[in-house]
Amino acid sequence: MKITTEIIVDDYRVMFRSRQASLLGRKEVFSGKAKFGIFGDGKEAAQVALARVFRPGDIRSGYYRDQTFMLATGMLTLEQFFAQLYAHADVDADPASGGRQMTSHFATRMLEADGSWKPIADIFSSSADVSPTGSQMPRLVGLAYASKLYRQIEDLRERTRFSHDGNEIAFGTIGNASCAEGLFWESINAIGVLQVPAVISVWDDHYGISVPNEYQITKTEIAEMLSGFQREQGGGTGFDIHRVKGWDYPALCETYRVAAEIARRDHVPSIVHVTEMTQPQGHSTSGSHERYKDGERLAWEQEHDCVDKMRRWMLSQSMLKASELEKKEQEDRDEVDAARRRAWEAASAPIRDEQQRLLGEIESLAPQLDERGALERIAEALRQRPVSARRDLVRLAADALLAAHTAPSERLEPLRRFRREQLDLGRERYASHLYSETAQSALRVPEVPIAYAAEAPELRGFEVLNRFFDVALARDPALIAFGEDVGQLGDVNQGFAGLQQKHGPLRVTDTGIREATILGQAIGMAMRGLRPLCEIQYLDYLLYALQILSDDLATVRYRTKGGQKAPVLIRTRGHRLEGIWHSGSPMAGIIHLVRGVFVCVPRDMTRASGLYNTLLRSDDPGLVVEVLNGYRIKERLPSNLGEYTIPLGVPEILRPGDDVTLVTYGACCRIVLEAADALSSLGIEAEVIDVQTLLPFDRPARIVESLKKTGRIVFVDEDVPGGTTAYMLQQVIDAQRGYFWLDSPPRCISAGEHRPAYGSDGDYFSKPSVDTVFDAVYDLMHEVDPRRYPSYRD
Ligand SMILES: Cc1ncc(C[n+]2csc(CCOP(=O)(O)OP(=O)(O)O)c2C)c(N)n1
Numbered sequence: 001m002k003i004t005t006e007i008i009v010d011d012y013r014v015m016f017r018s019r020q021a022s023l024l025g026r027k028e029v030f031s032g033k034a035k036f037g038i039f040g041d042g043k044e045a046a047q048v049a050l051a052r053v054f055r056p057g058d059i060r061s062g063y064y065r066d067q068t069f070m071l072a073t074g075m076l077t078l079e080q081f082f083a084q085l086y087a088h089a090d091v092d093a094d095p096a097s098g099g100r101q102m103t104s105h106f107a108t109r110m111l112e113a114d115g116s117w118k119p120i121a122d123i124f125s126s127s128a129d130v131s132p133t134g135s136q137m138p139r140l141v142g143l144a145y146a147s148k149l150y151r152q153i154e155d156l157r158e159r160t161r162f163s164h165d166g167n168e169i170a171f172g173t174i175g176n177a178s179c180a181e182g183l184f185w186e187s188i189n190a191i192g193v194l195q196v197p198a199v200i201s202v203w204d205d206h207y208g209i210s211v212p213n214e215y216q217i218t219k220t221e222i223a224e225m226l227s228g229f230q231r232e233q234g235g236g237t238g239f240d241i242h243r244v245k246g247w248d249y250p251a252l253c254e255t256y257r258v259a260a261e262i263a264r265r266d267h268v269p270s271i272v273h274v275t276e277m278t279q280p281q282g283h284s285t286s287g288s289h290e291r292y293k294d295g296e297r298l299a300w301e302q303e304h305d306c307v308d309k310m311r312r313w314m315l316s317q318s319m320l321k322a323s324e325l326e327k328k329e330q331e332d333r334d335e336v337d338a339a340r341r342r343a344w345e346a347a348s349a350p351i352r353d354e355q356q357r358l359l360g361e362i363e364s365l366a367p368q369l370d371e372r373g374a375l376e377r378i379a380e381a382l383r384q385r386p387v388s389a390r391r392d393l394v395r396l397a398a399d400a401l402l403a404a405h406t407a408p409s410e411r412l413e414p415l416r417r418f419r420r421e422q423l424d425l426g427r428e429r430y431a432s433h434l435y436s437e438t439a440q441s442a443l444r445v446p447e448v449p450i451a452y453a454a455e456a457p458e459l460r461g462f463e464v465l466n467r468f469f470d471v472a473l474a475r476d477p478a479l480i481a482f483g484e485d486v487g488q489l490g491d492v493n494q495g496f497a498g499l500q501q502k503h504g505p506l507r508v509t510d511t512g513i514r515e516a517t518i519l520g521q522a523i524g525m526a527m528r529g530l531r532p533l534c535e536i537q538y539l540d541y542l543l544y545a546l547q548i549l550s551d552d553l554a555t556v557r558y559r560t561k562g563g564q565k566a567p568v569l570i571r572t573r574g575h576r577l578e579g580i581w582h583s584g585s586p587m588a589g590i591i592h593l594v595r596g597v598f599v600c601v602p603r604d605m606t607r608a609s610g611l612y613n614t615l616l617r618s619d620d621p622g623l624v625v626e627v628l629n630g631y632r633i634k635e636r637l638p639s640n641l642g643e644y645t646i647p648l649g650v651p652e653i654l655r656p657g658d659d660v661t662l663v664t665y666g667a668c669c670r671i672v673l674e675a676a677d678a679l680s681s682l683g684i685e686a687e688v689i690d691v692q693t694l695l696p697f698d699r700p701a702r703i704v705e706s707l708k709k710t711g712r713i714v715f716v717d718e719d720v721p722g723g724t725t726a727y728m729l730q731q732v733i734d735a736q737r738g739y740f741w742l743d744s745p746p747r748c749i750s751a752g753e754h755r756p757a758y759g760s761d762g763d764y765f766s767k768p769s770v771d772t773v774f775d776a777v778y779d780l781m782h783e784v785d786p787r788r789y790p791s792y793r794d
Pocket residue numbers: 065131132133134174175176177178179203205207208209283
């Protein structure tokens with residue numbers, strides 16, 4: 001497209017409006033109307049140029065400096081910009097997050113209200129920003145990779161809701177300092193290896209808050225550092241690398257034109273290092289840049305301000321007269337201010353109305369009381385000044401109820417209702433959409449029981465899984481399995497053996513050793529309508545991906561208030577092998593960091609397949625930890641492998657008993673069952689319960705039912721002391737009110753505090769064994785009935 005004067009002036013006006021929004025936004029923070037501000041001033045010219053090449057179907061994965069790009073593409077309006085600044089808790093006002101995210105955390109609504117996909121191949125999309133810098137990069141890998149799959153897998157061609165022949169580009173943005181993060185390098189490498197259409201812009205303003213590039217980047221030059229990723233002239237793999245100045249609008253337009261054309265057509269990625277950017281208002285409202293930039297730098301920034309430079313350039317080229325430009329600028333200033341006022345009014349008016357309602361309730365209650373002084377003081381406070389937040393209304397309503405507690409109950413009802421409604425709305429505003437609330441929620445998947453043929457063969461666990469994955473891949477062409485050694489080898493335990501040959505190299509694929517971007521790849525793919533089943537080879541290595549799991553995957557639905565989803569399946573294997581990094585079971589560390597992702601801990605591969613089936617029928621993300629030492633153990637082969645589902649959060653009673661309830665999961669099920677058999681020979685009957693999933697946990701409260709019967713409970717696992725056993729204890733004793741039924745103190749049996757040592761003895765002395773469980777339960781019963789169960793060891 002030819003860049004005409006009209007386009008240039010239009011772009012300038014977007015830049016100017018964006019700058020005004022930054023200036024006003026900062027003022028709003030300092031006047032107390034907003035809490036925090038971080039803006040995109042100094043980055044405007046590059047972003048209007050970038051917006052020029054953005055097409056329907058394309059998607060952004062960026063960070064908080066991108067307001068000009070968002071405004072230029074229409075993915076953000078000025079009013080929405082201010083609504084988020086004011087934390088307006090309504091997705092109509094702040095579609096990115098419904099008031100949940102800090103300002104300048106951008107996102108579009110990619111889902112319909114019912115949770116189904118919008119036609120994302122035909123609209124502009126921005127994946128939802130996160131605050132940890134660099135964390136937008138792993139997701140970018142998958143957003144770009146999806147285009148490759150849509151182009152190259154024949155069976156995906158008709159999915160035009162998500163892609164038109166893989167013509168879509170994923171645009172990434174990142175600050176110069178954040179390029180010092182490992183995530184950046186891992187993502188660049190993965191994108192280079194995969195050769196996918198990503199166009200990555202590095203906004204270089206020379207600083208990361210106060211720390212200059214000398215401390216961030218070797219040789220201070222990111223493009224130079226990246227030069228090894230440059231593809232050969234005229235072909236080969238790698239990136240095209242561009243370097244362009246952030247105030248040079250014509251060069252920026254040309255750079256992005258070339259980068260986008262090649263990425264879209266040939267799926268060659270590129271990196272655009274945009275240098276000489278500035279930060280006129282400093283990093284954020286938290287501090288002033290005069291503290292770390294010297295006079296020379298500040299003067300240089302003023303001289304190189306991209307809005308001023310563009311203005312001077314347009315006038316020097318006689319594109320329009322100064323007076324015309326000033327007129328337009330005044331219109332733009334007015335428009336921004338009007339948007340700000342409308343956004344403020346929309347955010348504050350409902351709270352004002354609610355304040356009036358509360359005042360009305362208190363005023364009508366006061367005359368009915370003998371002692372009304374305290375109530376009148378509250379009413380007076382409400383009359384005197386507008387409250388800034390609903391929490392003040394909730395607190396004042398509670399104060400009023402306390403002051404009026406002697407009044408007849410029915411008179412207090414309107415005030416109670418007011419408070420209840422506020423609390424309910426508060427929950428809806430701030431606690432909803434952690435998991436799917438749609439008809440596809442994993443918690444709504446109907447249970448289909450496991451079926452066995454009369455002569456069901458017995459296969460080793462990995463063979464059961466292998467057959468299951470085969471069926472699942474055949475059923476859904478959007479299911480893509482990948483990870484280290486998953487493709488050619490068929491994973492280190494042969495779950496995918498032979499399936500790459502059968503379903504093709506893109507359906508079952510090897511990756512490099514790069515856990516964070518394996519997960520990020522899955523997130524991006526899922527956001528573009530695919531069903532990634534990514535593998536983290538061992539549970540112990542999930543830690544490399546845990547930050548992305550926690551910060552990105554677990555929050556995506558929540559942080560967009562149901563506007564985006566990433567139904568990723570993560571497969572890993574854990575518990576019970578030997579050695580410090582091959583037998584860990586750090587489940588509490590995981591479950592406490594990934595609320596928003598379901599966590600399944602099946603005891604065998606039949607159960608694992610059923611949990612995969614449930615998750616695959618849902619639009620929730622899930623992590624499934626397969627039992628490492630279970631792959632060679634024989635299991636009966638179900639006859640309905642692709643069909644049966646195991647409901648999430650429903651424990652299974654593996655063995656009935658009346659004396660004590662033993663609660664466990666995963667590999668410990670076998671140990672606990674063995675201990676229960678040994679105890680039974682002494683007349684102690686333990687009820688053994690497999691929780692099956694840790695998130696969610698025992699939704700029908702089956703464990704407390706068992707406790708009602710036994711009066712005694714022991715939690716067993718391989719985590720550290722106070723880890724997942726403590727979590728299960730809290731769920732049963734506190735949440736299910738199990739304390740009421742206890743006849744003996746509850747007990748937790750876990751591994752040691754240290755990592756499990758290697759070898760048979762290392763295992764025995766590090767982790768719970770049949771002996772540990774036997775001893776602990778025997779001691780418990782000894783306390784109950786010392787004559788029947790005499791002390792025999794010490
Ligand atoms: C992982 C992480 N570490 C630290 C921070 C705090 N922090 C926020 S912005 C920022 C500087 C980022 O600099 P740069 O990437 O150059 O982007 P810029 O803000 O300059 O556009 C830092 C350190 C963060 N948000 N995330």
